[in-house]
Amino acid sequence: MNISLHRLKEYLSFDQSPEEIAALLTASGLEVEGISTFESIPGSLEGVVIGEVLTCAPHPNADKLRVTTVSIGEEVVPIVCGAPNVAAGQKVAVATVGATLYTSSGESFQIKKAKIRGEVSEGMICAEDELGLGDNHDGILVLETDLANGTPASEYFGIFRTDVLEIGLTPNRADAASHMGVARDLSALLRKPLRLPSVEHFAVDNEALPIEVEVEDANDCPRYAGLTLTGLKVGPSPEWLQNYLKAIDLEPINNVVDVTNFILHDLGQPLHAFDASKIKGGKIIVKRLPKGTSFTTLDEKERKLSGAELMICDEGQGLCIAGIFGGLGSGISEQTTEVFLESACFSPDIIRKGSQYHGLKTDASFRFERGTDPNMPVYALKRAAMLIKELAGGNISSSIVDVYPNPIQDVRIWVKYRNVTRLIGKEISKDEIHDILRSLEIGIEGETGEGFFAIVKPYRVDVTREADIIEEVLRIYGFDAIPLSDTYQADFLANHPEKDGNRIQYRISEILSARGFYEIITNSLTKPSYAEQSPHLDGKDSVIVLNKLSEDLGVLRQSLVHTGLEVLAYNINRRQKDLACFEFGTVYRNSVKGYAERKHLSLFLTGNATSESWLAPVSPVQFSQLYAVVEALLLKLHVGTPTVEMAEEGDFEYGLKLLLGKAPVARIGLLSDTVTRMAEIKQDVFYAELDWTALLEATEGVRKFAEISKFPEVRRDLSLVIDKSVSFATLKELAEKAGGPLLRRVGVFDVYTGDKIDASKKAYALSFFLQDFEKTLTDKVIDKTMTRLMQVFEKEADAYIRK
Structure with missing residues (x-):
């Protein structure tokens, strides 16, 4: 960005040199990368003066030349001239000895004392093209002027000359992308008033052309x-x-x-x-x-x-x-x-x-x-x-x-004096802080002993926080005015969020790694056929890539399952069949409401739970193992107890869906053959996909801790015969409502279905753990609680209590 110093002086008065102005602006954050000079006529006609031809006579040794004497002020010089129109009494432009002329064709030459055909010539009477004023070379330029002889020709021709600053404007300083913007900073740095052009004489002449x-x-x-x-x-x-x-x-x-x-x-x-x-x-x-x-x-x-x-x-x-x-x-x-x-x-x-x-x-x-x-x-x-x-x-x-239906308001920022001193590293007086800010057109309101409100106009798009206000004070006060101490330290002003998504993700990754899971990272671009052929996805919801590299990378994934299965297939084909993997990744969807993206967490379990050993037989992974991992993650995230429902068929042979309120946050199950066959996998794969975006929103930012109870925990067991349609989650929910604050947790340690009970029934063996943080539980209290539990099971779940 180029800034004319001549124009800056229209906004405020200053006597500093271009180099001094450049140093001031650079120190305040407007880095001046170079200084150049613009001249409306190259050379600004330096060394060219107004002269008057006193005498003009033919050259004794050349027919087309004239010998003249020209007054250039205090001196009269002889000049040999070849122009046909030169004559005594003319006012002319004279280039004196030593002057450099820049012609309109771009050439330059220096005037020297010379002898031309035996006659001394100490200068040159100039034509228009020789001065760089035009292309005419038919004769010398005859001037109509009353200016005294010897007056610099630049005064007659009104030469414009200015130094130009080249400023490397940083993206945040939109306010300084003009002469007035730079003048504002210079006004604050020099503590000189800013002069704005007036528009008070603006007037509408008529209403002939309304738009x-x-x-x-x-x-x-x-x-x-x-x-x-x-x-x-x-x-x-x-x-x-x-x-x-x-x-x-x-x-x-x-x-x-x-x-x-x-x-x-x-x-x-x-x-x-x-x-x-x-x-x-x-x-x-x-x-x-x-x-x-x-x-x-x-x-x-x-x-x-x-x-x-x-x-x-x-x-x-x-x-x-x-x-x-x-x-x-x-x-x-x-x-x-x-x-x-x-x-x-x-x-x-x-x-x-x-x-x-x-x-x-x-x-x-x-x-x-x-x-x-x-x-x-x-x-x-x-x-x-x-x-x-x-x-x-x-x-x-x-x-x-x-x-202008919604006028943009000034920004109001609370600033603490303590933070100004802490960040700058030096205590600046309150009056000085106020003076600097007011010189930058930042208002001061509501001052107390602790701080004040800074009122920032909308044109300062980069000043939105307390730290920005302090930076404004520092750059005008001067970085060089802050003494260096023997020790160095950094400080900052920031509001730390109660929930740090990156830190939470890192901790969950550590938990999964500790449980034997390997993290994978897959491409967000995937095959359109996955969504078109999957029973749980719709190809119409795919986000299509316009500049696709290939058809296999033609859309953004709607789920993490298919790209994860590609990783599993790659490893299984290389005889690595026992796999536990997880991935944090973004999924994308195009719907009636527009494009949407959310972060998900996927978990894969396939093969055997343990490697071969003479100590114990090999057993394949089970649904319960993956569910236990998901349950542990939700517990660590402190999102509350989810509601459990059966997952819809399609991508799962069987599975569960977890909800927080009415919002689904996780799906866990055994992937159907339809899905695994797309990746050419022939072994069972248990899969869980968690809505990480929703879980982060639900997690508690502040952890709550309680003292460990000094009183013992009591366990009681019940055996229930219930309808097969009744889930453990239903029984657990009923128990938590009936057990009250004494019931700490509920577990199931045996499930039976067989010929000893009705085919439509199943038997659950449940464990109940009771504890009071204030006193030891008595048999009377325990029995009363268990009786209440049995009654609610019989009434709400139509259970038969086996005693």
């Missing part, structure tokens, strides 16, 4: 303002404006477009000028156009819209890609006489996406992507309208339309 504005989405376009101008004459900009643009490496176009570029780089507010005669229906609509719509931009390239970018439209078509690039059909031309001037605030996200999609990086998108000042559009609009009227004539022919 209605409609904004369909106030989130994407929080503010949109505009007005019209009529009777304009589009043409070249005046020299001062052209010099301003050239100094910051911009090419002048015409007086209307140049004003919009001037305001953008001066205030940081992008503007766009439309040819108002091309706006159909007298209405501007900020909206989206359908995907695939063709739109030709100002660079004459036809582009296909994504359907996501914001467009500025009339009642018939798109006129401009909002905040990025204008359309060819509505651009300003030499025939334009009516202009609609736009000044808006757009969402950084929507501009960034549109800019990346179309590969367009403009000065406007650069600023909108980082965040512009929502309070600037109307002020910038007034300044631009006044300038256009001054440079192109015409009238302001409508009142300002300002669509």
